[in-house]
Amino acid sequence: MRPATHSAYLKLELAERGLVLDPSVRIHSAPFRLSTGADAVARSLDLVLPQGVWVSAPVEERATAGSPFRLLVDGDRVVLVRRDPDGVETLRVEVRAVPQPRFYERHTTRGTPMWRVAAVHGSHLLINPAGACGFSLRGTPCRFCVEGAPATAERDAAAPVEEVLEVVRAAFDEGAAEFVYFNSGFFDAEDGGMGFLAPYVEAVRRHFDTLIATQVHPPRDNRWIDRTYAMGVDALSYNLEMFDEDALKRHCVGRARYIGRERYLEALARAAEVFPSGTVWTDLVVGLEPLQSTMRGIDALAAMAVVPVVSVFRTPEAVGPRASLDGAEVAPVLARLYRAVKERRINMGWMRDLSLGITPLEARHFAGDGARLAVAVQRLTRFRLGALAARSLARFRRRLRVRTVGESFDASHV
Amino acid sequence: MAVPQPSRAEILIDTRPLWRILAERTYRPILLSTGLVVYLMVRTMPQPEGLSPAGQNALAIFALCLVYWVTSVLPLMVTSLLAIVLLPTTGVISAKETYALFGNEAVFFILGAFILAAALIKCGLSSRIAITILRRFGHTPRTLLLSLFLMNAFMSFFMSEHAVAAMTFPITLEIARVLRLPREGSNYARALFLAMAWGTQIGGIATLLGGGRAPLAIGMLRETSGQSYSFAEWTLAAWPIVAILLVVGWQVIVRFFPIDIDSVRDADAVIAQKLLRMGRPSVREKSIGLVMLATLVAWIVGGEEFGLANIALAGVVVIFLLRLLTWPDLEQYVNWGILLMYGGAIALGAAMTRSGASGWVASVTVSRWAQTPLQVLAVISAIGILLTEAMSHSAVVALLMPVAIGIAQQFGIDPRVMAPAVALPAGLAFTLPVGTPGNAMAYSSGYLRLRDMLVPGFVLVAAAWLAFMATATWYWPLIGLGVGR
Numbered sequence: 001m002r003p004a005t006h007s008a009y010l011k012l013e014l015a016e017r018g019l020v021l022d023p024s025v026r027i028h029s030a031p032f033r034l035s036t037g038a039d040a041v042a043r044s045l046d047l048v049l050p051q052g053v054w055v056s057a058p059v060e061e062r063a064t065a066g067s068p069f070r071l072l073v074d075g076d077r078v079v080l081v082r083r084d085p086d087g088v089e090t091l092r093v094e095v096r097a098v099p100q101p102r103f104y105e106r107h108t109t110r111g112t113p114m115w116r117v118a119a120v121h122g123s124h125l126l127i128n129p130a131g132a133c134g135f136s137l138r139g140t141p142c143r144f145c146v147e148g149a150p151a152t153a154e155r156d157a158a159a160p161v162e163e164v165l166e167v168v169r170a171a172f173d174e175g176a177a178e179f180v181y182f183n184s185g186f187f188d189a190e191d192g193g194m195g196f197l198a199p200y201v202e203a204v205r206r207h208f209d210t211l212i213a214t215q216v217h218p219p220r221d222n223r224w225i226d227r228t229y230a231m232g233v234d235a236l237s238y239n240l241e242m243f244d245e246d247a248l249k250r251h252c253v254g255r256a257r258y259i260g261r262e263r264y265l266e267a268l269a270r271a272a273e274v275f276p277s278g279t280v281w282t283d284l285v286v287g288l289e290p291l292q293s294t295m296r297g298i299d300a301l302a303a304m305a306v307v308p309v310v311s312v313f314r315t316p317e318a319v320g321p322r323a324s325l326d327g328a329e330v331a332p333v334l335a336r337l338y339r340a341v342k343e344r345r346i347n348m349g350w351m352r353d354l355s356l357g358i359t360p361l362e363a364r365h366f367a368g369d370g371a372r373l374a375v376a377v378q379r380l381t382r383f384r385l386g387a388l389a390a391r392s393l394a395r396f397r398r399r400l401r402v403r404t405v406g407e408s409f410d411a412s413h414v
Numbered sequence: 415m416a417v418p419q420p421s422r423a424e425i426l427i428d429t430r431p432l433w434r435i436l437a438e439r440t441y442r443p444i445l446l447s448t449g450l451v452v453y454l455m456v457r458t459m460p461q462p463e464g465l466s467p468a469g470q471n472a473l474a475i476f477a478l479c480l481v482y483w484v485t486s487v488l489p490l491m492v493t494s495l496l497a498i499v500l501l502p503t504t505g506v507i508s509a510k511e512t513y514a515l516f517g518n519e520a521v522f523f524i525l526g527a528f529i530l531a532a533a534l535i536k537c538g539l540s541s542r543i544a545i546t547i548l549r550r551f552g553h554t555p556r557t558l559l560l561s562l563f564l565m566n567a568f569m570s571f572f573m574s575e576h577a578v579a580a581m582t583f584p585i586t587l588e589i590a591r592v593l594r595l596p597r598e599g600s601n602y603a604r605a606l607f608l609a610m611a612w613g614t615q616i617g618g619i620a621t622l623l624g625g626g627r628a629p630l631a632i633g634m635l636r637e638t639s640g641q642s643y644s645f646a647e648w649t650l651a652a653w654p655i656v657a658i659l660l661v662v663g664w665q666v667i668v669r670f671f672p673i674d675i676d677s678v679r680d681a682d683a684v685i686a687q688k689l690l691r692m693g694r695p696s697v698r699e700k701s702i703g704l705v706m707l708a709t710l711v712a713w714i715v716g717g718e719e720f721g722l723a724n725i726a727l728a729g730v731v732v733i734f735l736l737r738l739l740t741w742p743d744l745e746q747y748v749n750w751g752i753l754l755m756y757g758g759a760i761a762l763g764a765a766m767t768r769s770g771a772s773g774w775v776a777s778v779t780v781s782r783w784a785q786t787p788l789q790v791l792a793v794i795s796a797i798g799i800l801l802t803e804a805m806s807h808s809a810v811v812a813l814l815m816p817v818a819i820g821i822a823q824q825f826g827i828d829p830r831v832m833a834p835a836v837a838l839p840a841g842l843a844f845t846l847p848v849g850t851p852g853n854a855m856a857y858s859s860g861y862l863r864l865r866d867m868l869v870p871g872f873v874l875v876a877a878a879w880l881a882f883m884a885t886a887t888w889y890w891p892l893i894g895l896g897v898g899r
Contacts, residue, residue, distance in 0.1 A: 223424075223425070226425045226426070226427045227425050229427060230425040230427070273427075273429050274427045274429065397432065400428070400432060400435045400436060400439060401427050401428050401429070401432075401435065402425060402426075402427060402428075403425075403426045403427075403428055404424060404425060404426065
């Protein structure tokens with residue numbers, strides 16, 4: 001693999017190969033943000049690379065022992081060092097280690113540790129009120145999955161809405177996250193899980209001025225997609241994971257068996273009509289299907305105005321070994337990701353701060369394009385005023401687009 | 415945890431380009447603001463010569479209502495309520511006078527007519543009459559079409575044309591369905607729906623019962639000049655136009671859409687089945703029929719002596735005395751809002767005339783375009799017939815009547831002439847689906863394209879205007895409605 005030349009490349013390598021924590025990190029006074037808890041198969045560390053690129057780098061010792069990357073603390077600076085097999089240092093770059101949120105140490109009024117209710121990934125507060133993946137419960141988890149596969153004996157009931165609100169309040173108060181990201185493990189419902197999430201979404205919408213993303217499964221009835229937007233969800237994902245049908249059946253048995261690739265595509269296409277440009281996305285796992293297939297998927301999704309996000313999953317030990325990805329081989333896929341989204345004029349600004357996936361805008365480096373306008377607009381939304389404008393526009397758009405049947409009749413003067 | 419379900423209220427996501435939605439949503443505030451600006455401009459402009467301060471205020475309110483009535487940015491009745499609020503507050507007329515005008519006889523006549531029509535519909539007598547006519551005469555494609563056309567016209571002599579259209583639309587739709595007429599390209603289907611829509615409109619102008627236009631015009635006439643029409647006088651003035659339009663309308667329908675089917679046996683069978691299902695007329699139907707008949711006779715022979723509204727309300731009381739209708743039944747069928755619209759329009763019209771505003775408007779508009787009484791009539795009727803293509807019939811009357819009364823005073827025309835001169839053309843909208851609910855229903859059937867209504871409708875509109883002018887010129891003087899030359 002070539003030495004990393006830009007942050008996106010570095011993200012790709014770090015996500016794939018992980019990093020070794022230098023002893024200087026372990027004695028650092030402020031604990032870094034590590035993914036924690038029983039749900040995590042491989043522990044990972046959130047870092048912000050130059051140019052504001054977030055990455056969740058595995059730090060599990062057994063899995064990353066051979067990694068060329070080492071993280072160390074040098075005075076006040078946190079430094080990422082890369083060495084080649086001969087031990088020659090090929091890269092030394094200052095990164096920002098994200099401190100572990102303080103609310104992870106706290107408990108809710110009901111006594112639940114807050115980290116069990118929500119976890120911070122990038123600038124998103126990830127909440128999975130159900131606590132379990134429906135496919136896992138049916139014995140058909142995705143083979144590469146690091147979130148849903150484990151047993152969930154400790155969580156036998158959904159988190160109450162009040163408890164979720166308490167944790168969101170705690171996370172926002174300390175500035176640990178900007179957005180709320182709901183995940184539902186339900187797939188075997190008419191609504192794809194949105195009915196379950198609705199009270200949570202509505203409560204967060206009522207109490208906080210924030211943008212809400214949800215990751216659910218395609219509902220059986222497209223009207224649930226409309227309702228999802230109407231209830232206040234700003235960004236939506238139905239994760240297809242892989243485009244190739246055979247690969248999907250092989251790696252994502254539950255998705256292929258209970259929902260099917262075609263339904264994912266249909267629902268994504270409808271969602272892209274309903275939601276603002278650039279807010280409907282799906283992950284495509286790179287490396288588990290032929291790269292050509294991933295590229296076909298990128299093209300097909302972009303043609304539907306859906307944003308593909310390329311994710312690199314480290315393989316859980318339980319699933320068995322997997323050949324390492326060659327960054328040089330993946331680079332054309334990521335270049336295609338950027339170009340396809342750009343050609344379809346899909347807004348690239350909404351997808352940001354994803355530590356577990358490479359967004360189209362991050363992939364611009366692979367295409368050799370500065371994408372100055374998109375970067376500038378995205379940067380604007382990081383400022384308080386820009387963020388306020390983004391939220392206000394999202395609300396305004398919803399007010400314009402959402403109508404009830406009664407209103408429609410009134411407007412038609414029938 | 416018991417998870418509450420999201421609201422199942424049916425949500426629609428408007429996926430059209432945002433600029434189009436935005437334009438549509440801002441349309442209303444823009445129109446509301448436009449009305450307000452027009453109102454303020456007229457109120458604050460230097461006082462024109464010949465217009466009193468009260469007249470200027472009345473004119474400003476009229477201009478505001480003009481914008482809101484034409485654009486329907488507010489429901490028609492709400493605009494009328496706005497006029498009622500503004501007339502006393504701006505000092506045009508006192509609150510006592512305003513609300514007294516609201517209690518005009520015309521409003522109560524319309525109320526009575528609505529309730530009697532509700533009784534006819536509720537007991538099923540109106541459907542029975544419609545089905546019986548079709549069963550009796552509609553055995554061939556031509557006779558079925560003609561029966562439908564004439565039946566709609568005939569029913570509209572006695573009931574609101576909108577109610578007739580609403581009643582016969584499902585029957586027409588079912589005829590088209592059982593005859594398996596294709597949605598595109600079927601001449602017979604187009605002819606059926608045009609016969610339904612046009613028949614109701616032509617019949618609707620024949621008497622005071624076909625709609626609210628005529629009572630509204632008479633009410634405004636009475637408040638400004640003290641003159642009126644009896645039931646028979648109105649029908650006498652209107653019948654030549656109705657007769658001419660029934661002939662021309664039939665010709666237009668069959669020439670534009672030559673009959674392209676050979677048999678209506680299937681439709682005949684369906685109509686026979688419907689009649690069979692109805693069974694024998696019930697006592698309730700017969701009783702309501704008798705009350706209706708008695709009311710009609712009373713209107714014709716005693717309208718002038720006892721008052722049209724009195725007779726209508728007496729008919730209503732009898733219906734309730736005999737327990738032929740209950741109040742909840744009635745509430746479903748009576749358009750209470752339209753009564754508010756008429757009351758407000760009458761008050762505004764009277765205020766315009768009393769303050770001299772209508773005369774002033776007439777002097778700066780129609781009086782400049784027309785030199786003789788006949789030309790005045792030609793202009794007024796042409797404006798009415800054009801406006802009604804896109805506006806509510808009653809709104810057209812509300813707008814034109816005050817101006818027409820003013821013009822009549824200036825040209826020395828008998829003000830009585832102006833009531834039919836405004837109300838008759840205002841009831842004839844043949845070209846656009848928005849012109850009247852009957853047209854909208856016909857268009858909504860899916861058998862008609864816009865072009866199917868536009869071209870033949872335009873021919874009929876031209877014929878209607880010519881028929882009106884011919885009637886006004888040569889026939890009205892014979893019955894004492896002298897227009898003058």
